Each structure stands twice: as structure tokens, then as C-alpha cells.
Amino acid sequence: xxxYGLVDGSEASLKTYLNKLSGVDxxxxxxxxxxxxxxxxxxxxxxxxxxxAISMVDLTTxxxxxxxxxxxxxxTKAVRPDPTDSSVPSVGAICVxxxxxxxxxxxxxxxxxxxxxxAAVSTAFPSGRASIAxxxxxxxxxxxxxxxxxxxxxxRGAFLEGRLIDVFNEIVTIRQVCGEKAHLKVIFETGELxxxxxxxxASFLAMAAGADFIKTSTGKVxxxxxxxxxxxxxxxVRDFYEMTQKRIGVKPAGGIxxxxxxxxxxxxxxxxxxxxxxxxxxxxxxxxALLNDLLMQRIKMDNGYYASPxxxxxx
Amino acid sequence: xxxxxxxxxxxxxxxxxxxxxxxxIGGKFVTGSKHFPTIxxxxxxxxxxxxxxxxxxxxxxVKAARKAYNSTWSKTSGKERGKYLFRIAxxxxxxxxxxxxxxxxxxxxxxxxxxxxxxPLAAAHFFYHAGWADKLEYAGLGSFPKPLGVAGQIIPWxxxxxxxxxxxxxxxxxGNTVVLKPAESTSLTALLFAEVCQQAELPAGVVNIxxxxxxxxxxxxxxxxxxxxxxxxxxxxxxxxARSVAPTKKSVTLExxxxxxxxxxxxxxxxxxxxxxxxxxxxNQGHVCCAGSRLLLQENVAEEVLHKLKxxxxxxxxxxxxxxxxxxxxxxxxxxxxxxxxxxxxxDDEGGQRWSPACDLPKKGYWxxxxxxxxxxxxxxxxREEIFGPVLSVLTFRTPQEAIEKANNTPFGLSAGVWGExxxxxxxxxxxxxxxxxxxxxxxxxxPTSPFGGYKESGWGREGGRHGLAAYLKGVAGE
Numbered sequence: 001x002x003x004y005g006l007v008d009g010s011e012a013s014l015k016t017y018l019n020k021l022s023g024v025d026x027x028x029x030x031x032x033x034x035x036x037x038x039x040x041x042x043x044x045x046x047x048x049x050x051x052x053a054i055s056m057v058d059l060t061t062x063x064x065x066x067x068x069x070x071x072x073x074x075x076t077k078a079v080r081p082d083p084t085d086s087s088v089p090s091v092g093a094i095c096v097x098x099x100x101x102x103x104x105x106x107x108x109x110x111x112x113x114x115x116x117x118x119a120a121v122s123t124a125f126p127s128g129r130a131s132i133a134x135x136x137x138x139x140x141x142x143x144x145x146x147x148x149x150x151x152x153x154x155x156r157g158a159f160l161e162g163r164l165i166d167v168f169n170e171i172v173t174i175r176q177v178c179g180e181k182a183h184l185k186v187i188f189e190t191g192e193l194x195x196x197x198x199x200x201x202a203s204f205l206a207m208a209a210g211a212d213f214i215k216t217s218t219g220k221v222x223x224x225x226x227x228x229x230x231x232x233x234x235x236x237v238r239d240f241y242e243m244t245q246k247r248i249g250v251k252p253a254g255g256i257x258x259x260x261x262x263x264x265x266x267x268x269x270x271x272x273x274x275x276x277x278x279x280x281x282x283x284x285x286x287x288x289a290l291l292n293d294l295l296m297q298r299i300k301m302d303n304g305y306y307a308s309p310x311x312x313x314x315x
Numbered sequence: 316x317x318x319x320x321x322x323x324x325x326x327x328x329x330x331x332x333x334x335x336x337x338x339x340i341g342g343k344f345v346t347g348s349k350h351f352p353t354i355x356x357x358x359x360x361x362x363x364x365x366x367x368x369x370x371x372x373x374x375x376x377v378k379a380a381r382k383a384y385n386s387t388w389s390k391t392s393g394k395e396r397g398k399y400l401f402r403i404a405x406x407x408x409x410x411x412x413x414x415x416x417x418x419x420x421x422x423x424x425x426x427x428x429x430x431x432x433x434x435p436l437a438a439a440h441f442f443y444h445a446g447w448a449d450k451l452e453y454a455g456l457g458s459f460p461k462p463l464g465v466a467g468q469i470i471p472w473x474x475x476x477x478x479x480x481x482x483x484x485x486x487x488x489x490g491n492t493v494v495l496k497p498a499e500s501t502s503l504t505a506l507l508f509a510e511v512c513q514q515a516e517l518p519a520g521v522v523n524i525x526x527x528x529x530x531x532x533x534x535x536x537x538x539x540x541x542x543x544x545x546x547x548x549x550x551x552x553x554x555x556x557a558r559s560v561a562p563t564k565k566s567v568t569l570e571x572x573x574x575x576x577x578x579x580x581x582x583x584x585x586x587x588x589x590x591x592x593x594x595x596x597x598x599n600q601g602h603v604c605c606a607g608s609r610l611l612l613q614e615n616v617a618e619e620v621l622h623k624l625k626x627x628x629x630x631x632x633x634x635x636x637x638x639x640x641x642x643x644x645x646x647x648x649x650x651x652x653x654x655x656x657x658x659x660x661x662x663d664d665e666g667g668q669r670w671s672p673a674c675d676l677p678k679k680g681y682w683x684x685x686x687x688x689x690x691x692x693x694x695x696x697x698x699r700e701e702i703f704g705p706v707l708s709v710l711t712f713r714t715p716q717e718a719i720e721k722a723n724n725t726p727f728g729l730s731a732g733v734w735g736e737x738x739x740x741x742x743x744x745x746x747x748x749x750x751x752x753x754x755x756x757x758x759x760x761x762x763p764t765s766p767f768g769g770y771k772e773s774g775w776g777r778e779g780g781r782h783g784l785a786a787y788l789k790g791v792a793g794e
Contacts (some may be wrong), residue, residue, distance in 0.1 A: 023736050025756050028587025038427060040323035040639040048318060235586050270318050271630050278318055 006208045011165040024196035032226035039267045046078040050298050053262040058286045059094040060206045072102045072107045079113035082295050095119040098142045105146035119149035126218035128153040137176045149183045156192045169211050175210035185213035190229045191221040203236035213249035224254025232270035253286025259297040319472040326428045327436035329413045335364040338372055339509035341375050341379035342519025356423035357636050357645040357680040365502045368525035372566040376523040380465040380492040381522030393449030399444030407438040409466040419636045421503040423645030424599055426637050437480035444488035452782050460788040462490035462544035467535040471548045471645050473602040479505055481778050482545050489787040492521045500648050501527040515792045535736045548771050568776030568786045572701040573729030576722035577607030580735035581616045588625045588734045596756035597643055597685050601705040604729035607758050611718050617711050629672040629754035631685050646681040655683050655704035662688045693724050719747045728770025732758045
């Protein structure tokens with residue numbers, strides 16, 4: 001692997017590459033994100049944003065209590081989020097634990113949802129505390145069951161200890177397991193990395209190691225996808241594109257619960273990475289409750305009044 | 316399809332602009348004799364007719380202020396004065412949207428700025444000074460600090476209500492009465508503030524507002540019944556005022572021009588620095604006396620910073636100031652636009668490389684695209700003269716010493732910015748920069764608790780903070 005010519009796989013070259021990064025000023029990044037949150041998105045642009053956001057949702061269930069029935073219900077919703085309105089697009093993907101991948105794939109295929117990919121969380125999600133052998137098997141298992149997207153977690157302990165080369169090698173290994181069969185999303189758990197400098201460093205590390213997407217959080221740790229964190233990651237993919245001509249996707253996950261928050265995310269994308277990122281190939285939103293709020297707002301825009309929540313389906 | 320923001324204009328229905336205004340003297344609105352139009356610079360629409368105060372009106376205003384000082388205000392306790400200031404601050408907050416829309420209509424600045432910066436800060440200045448009113452003996456200015464009397468205050472058009480607040484709040488807190496003249500192109504929010512004074516039941520004559528042009532300002536400056544002049548505006552006019560009051564006993568504070576240096580060291584956080592450069596020069600269309608109008612880039616990062624700056628400038632939204640998504644609004648007047656155009660032409664003629672992002676400027680009104688000039692040296696006029704518009708001159712340097720030398724190589728000394736992650740060098744730079752306000756890893760941030768003012772030809776005295784109180788009190792060392 002040539003890692004875009006940015007590193008040669010050695011620890012020294014990884015250090016040199018990451019040390020060239022400029023720092024992130026926390027106050028400044030917060031201020032920029034807060035300013036972009038004041039953008040007013042109305043009428044036609046709001047309508048466009050809602051449909052685009054629906055198509056970007058990675059509809060997720062990651063619970064110990066998940067059952068076949070629950071996952072099948074979610075799949076049905078993913079294909080046709082609003083059963084009364086066929087103009088509503090399907091969501092970006094279904095995101096489940098490994099053992100539900102087969103269930104989800106089979107049900108999606110059965111109900112005309114071949115176009116909806118199944119994403120599996122992998123590498124000892126959410127903590128990442130397992131040996132690399134287990135992580136490889138974990139990933140292979142998901143791919144064998146039909147997952148075409150792998151959401152792996154990084155080893156935050158190694159990252160915070162400064163063993164960046166271990167984090168790098170792990171991503172490279174999982175990338176190889178994914179091969180051509182699966183898209184790789186790398187989860188940082190930014191709530192545990194804490195600083196924006198770390199988020200920036202993790203972003204460039206993961207991109208060079210072969211990530212197709214960089215993702216904020218597991219959804220199990222707060223804070224998750226805060227606006228400044230997403231801003232820093234969008235700046236990273238923008239700069240990485242200038243360095244390599246390769247566009248890496250971004251997936252905020254956790255804490256985005258309503259339409260307003262989702263639209264703020266799209267504003268961040270538009271004014272940071274640019275319009276090229278405004279599609280489900282390069283931007284996803286990991287969420288569960290968000291979808292119903294998007295549907296409610298969509299109905300409101302069509303009818304001019306808020307419908308009762310009973311007009312949208314429960315998961 | 317792409318993600319274009321649909322128009323999101325703030326409604327102007329909340330404002331109630333009268334066809335014609337007079338002056339506010341002795342707690343009452345009085346009719347003016349001569350009038351001139353005030354326009355919306357974004358559309359050239361005539362908003363109203365503003366009265367031009369002559370000698371008789373200025374005399375009446377000074378008389379009313381003196382009467383209020385002698386009979387009421389100088390006898391009102393600090394605690395009572397504070398109550399009035401708190402009341403004014405709260406009314407400003409309650410009527411914030413009305414003030415914001417009116418400010419944007421009359422000035423041309425984006426509603427986002429008037430809504431999020433100007434009006435909240437104006438209220439904050441009244442709140443802050445309300446707190447001082449009964450604690451002046453603890454301000455470190457002597458045990459019994461005394462007010463000066465009647466203050467004549469002349470303010471500019473770039474932050475009309477905010478500059479009014481900077482002047483009126485400390486004057487009232489310290490027990491002075493005022494005669495205030497807003498700038499001729501932006502009188503409307505000052506006249507609305509007069510209504511607030513009535514609403515707050517401020518004793519008659521404590522605040523008097525006369526409108527007019529430079530001739531009215533000269534009448535105030537030269538009026539024998541005035542004890543103190545506070546002026547914010549150009550260095551040119553500041554010098555005239557300094558000469559006029561030199562043979563008199565009047566106290567003076569002057570907030571004048573600037574040519575702020577924004578210094579970027581090699582280890583600066585680039586993305587946030589780019590935001591700071593944008594805030595420094597394009598905030599309020601560059602109509603900011605403390606604007607970071609000279610960008611000093613360390614040579615080894617100059618290319619990267621400029622590349623990112625240009626990319627970022629392409630995202631600046633120039634247009635209808637009332638639209639909530641507008642970043643840069645209209646130039647305040649035809650005269651100011653002509654001055655910016657002329658100085659930019661000088662930049663071209665001197666061999667600077669001009670660059671602006673592609674932007675559709677409205678056909679009517681006064682507009683100037685955000686502009687940078689690269690290849691500028693300290694010997695260029697655009698690196699020396701204040702443009703007071705959205706025009707940035709970019710210079711480079713090699714060592715920290717050279718940065719300081721270039722930054723200080725100006726007759727001005729109002730503001731400077733230092734960008735870098737190395738704290739020791741930032742503190743060293745701040746010690747060596749001859750400027751009144753120095754920001755680090757930020758720019759154009761204001762707070763009533765922080766004193767503001769200039770070195771050299773950027774002014775005399777400080778406004779805001781504990782230091783600002785000294786400008787309105789007597790018997791104080793260093794006054």
C-alpha cells in the first residue's frame with residue numbers, strides 16, 4: 001500500500017506527516033461553528049435540505065435488546081420512511097450489530113430495498129478493547145453476513161498513549177479485510193479524544209490509512225457529534241482532497257435528534273467542505289430519532305400545519 | 316440541485332420611521348429648521364429627513380444639559396443613576412429587534428451583525444456602567460471622584476448605537492449630562508434612543524441629542540458651555556478638535572483612525588486564523604477604526620494562508636443587509652464608496668495585486684466586493700492610509716523582530732492581532748506592539764469591561780472598563 005504517498009508505513013514517516021498539521025484553536029473553531037448555526041434555511045432550501053438529510057440518515061439500532069422483529073421493522077422504514085408518500089427517499093443505510101447483518105440484508109432484499117446498504121459496527125464496538133485477531137474476525141464475520149459498510153472504532157487508549165502507529169496499522173489491517181467488498185468508516189469517539197487537535201490528528205491519520213469515511217462517535221459516549229468537531233473533520237477532508245484529489249466522507253453520529261440540528265450539519269458541509277460533499281456518498285448522519293422529526297417537518301411543509309406524531313411510524 | 320439558501324429577509328415592519336425628525340432637547344422632541352435626507356445605502360431609498368442643528372439649537376441643548384446637571388443629575392445619588400442605566404439597558408434589550416432593523420436600514424450593515432453584535436453590546440455597556448454608578452469611589456481614581464459637567468459627544472456612522480452607548484453610558488454613570496450628535500448619515504437609532512430615554516423617565520436634559528453635519532459638530536466643540544469633548548471619528552477631524560480645544564479648559568478624549576496589523580506567525584492554527592483575518596477586515600464592511608487592515612504573514616506560511624483565505628472569501632455572502640444570511644452589507648455612503656474606490660485604484664497604480672472573489676453586487680446602492688491586495692510593502696499608500704472599507708493589504712515578514720518593526724511603522728496605534736500557538740512569543744509581541752488593543756488568536760472582539768483606545772495618532776484616552784471612567788471624572792491623575 002502506498003498511503004497516497006503521504007507515509008511509507010513506518011512510525012517515523014507517520015510522525016513526520018502528522019507533525020506538519022497546524023493546530024486547531026478551540027475558541028476560534030467554536031466561534032465559527034456558532035456563527036454557521038445562525039444561517040437561516042427556509043422554504044425551498046429547507047425542503048431540499050430535509051430530503052437530502054433523509055437520504056443521508058444511517059438508520060441505526062445498536063441495543064442489547066435488538067430482535068429480528070425490531071430490525072425488520074427498521075428495514076421497512078429505511079426503504080420507505082413515509083409509507084403514505086413515495087416521494088420520500090430511502091435512507092442512506094441500516095446500521096446494526098454483526099449478528100443482525102444477515103437479518104437486515106435478507107429483509108431489505110425481500111422488500112425491494114436492494115439499494116439500501118447494511119452497515120455493521122465492528123472491531124469490538126463500542127470500546128475497541130479486543131485483540132487485533134478478534135477485530136479481524138469480527139469484521140470478516142460482518143462482511144460474510146452481507147455488510148457492505150464497516151463502521152470500525154479506533155483504539156482510543158493507544159491514541160491517547162501516543163501509539164499512533166498502532167492505531168494506524170489497525171485501520172490498515174481492517175481496510176485490507178474490507179477489500180473491495182465493504183466501505184470503511186472509522187469512528188474516533190471524539191468525546192474520548194476530547195481536544196480538537198486530537199480530532200484533526202485522528203482525521204488525517206485515518207484518511208492516510210485508507211478510511212472511506214471518518215465518523216465522530218459511537219453514540220454511546222457524550223458529547224458526540226458537536227458542531228465544532230464536525231467542522232474540524234470537514235476541514236480535514238477538504239484539505240485532504242487538496243493534497244490527494246481523493247474525497248473522504250464524514251459521518252457525524254450521536255446527538256443529532258431534530259431537523260434543525262440536521263440542517264445545521266448540512267450548512268457546515270456546504271460552507272466548509274463544499275457542495276461536492278452534499279450527498280449520501282460523502283456525508284451520512286448516524287441517528288435513529290432524527291428520521292421521524294425530518295418526516296414530521298416534511299409533512300408540515302406540505303400541509304402547513306404540524307401533524308400529530310401518530311402520523312409517523314414508531315420504529 | 317444545489318443547496319442555495321432561499322432569501323431570509325428580516326421584516327422591517329417592526330420599525331416606525333417618521334417622515335421627518337427634529338432634535339431631542341430638555342426631554343422633549345423639538346422641530347428642526349433645516350433638514351437633509353438620510354438614506355438606506357443598500358437601496359438609496361430616502362428613509363427620512365433629518366434636522367440640521369444650527370447655533371440656536373446647540374445653545375438650547377447645552378443650556379438644557381447644564382440645567383439638568385445643576386438642578387438634578389449632579390445631585391442624584393450613584394445608586395439612583397444606576398437605576399436609570401439599568402432601566403435603559405433593559406429597554407434596549409426589549410426593543411433589540413427594532414433597533415437592529417433600524418440600524419441595518421440606516422447604516423447598511425448586515426442584520427446578523429446589528430442583531431448579534433451592535434445592539435447586545437450597546438445594552439451590555441449600559442448594564443456594565445450601571446454597576447459602576449454607585450461604586451466610583453472604588454475605581455482607584457481617588458476617594459471622591461467628581462463629574463466634569465456637560466459632555467459634548469460626537470460619534471461616527473460605523474456603529475451608530477454602539478458608539479452612542481460607549482459615550483452616553485459612562486458619562487451618565489459618572490454624573491455628567493450630555494449633548495450628543497450622531498453622524499449625519501446614521502441618526503435614526505440615536506433618535507430612537509431618545510425615545511428610550513423618555514420611556515426610562517430619565518430626568519429632562521440629562522441626555523440631549525442634536526442632529527446635523529460637521530458644522531453642528533464644530534458648534535458643539537467650540538461651545539463655551541461644554542466641559543468635555545468626546546469624539547470618535549477620523550484622525551483629520553480629531554486634529555482639528557485638538558487644536559480648537561487646546562486653548563480652553565475642556566477635557567478631551569479622541570478615538571481616531573487606525574491601520575491595525577494582524578500578525579500571523581508560522582505556528583498559527585491556520586483555519587481559525589483565516590476566520591480571524593476575515594473578522595478583522597470584512598466585519599462591518601471594514602468600517603471599523605480598529606480593523607486589521609494590514610495582514611503581516613510570516614513568509615514560510617504566506618502561500619498557504621493566502622490560498623485558504625481566498626477559498627474562504629469565496630464563501631462570503633455579500634448582499635441585502637436585511638437578509639439573515641448576509642455576511643457583508645452595503646458601504647455606508649456614496650462619499651465613503653468613492654474614497655474606497657480611489658484608494659483601491661492607488662493600490663493598483665502602485666503595483667499591488669488586487670484580488671476579489673466573484674460576487675454579484677446589487678445594481679442599486681453602494682457596494683464594494685471584499686478585496687485583498689498582495690505584494691504590498693510598507694512603502695505603499697494602501698499599507699499606510701486608512702481605507703475604512705473591505706480592503707486588506709497583505710505584507711510578509713521573516714522574523715518576529717521584523718514583524719514588530721513593520722507593525723509599528725505607522726502613525727496610528729489603535730489595534731493589532733497576534734496569531735500563533737507559542738504563548739511566550741505572543742506575550743513578547745504584545746509588549747512590543749505600540750497599539751492600544753491587542754488581540755491574540757482573535758480579532759474585533761469587544762467587551763464593556765475592557766478599555767479601548769489608541770496610541771499615537773489613533774487617539775487620546777480610553778473608553779470602557781475601569782480606565783474609561785477616568786475620562787468623565789475630575790481630580791484624577793493622568794486625566
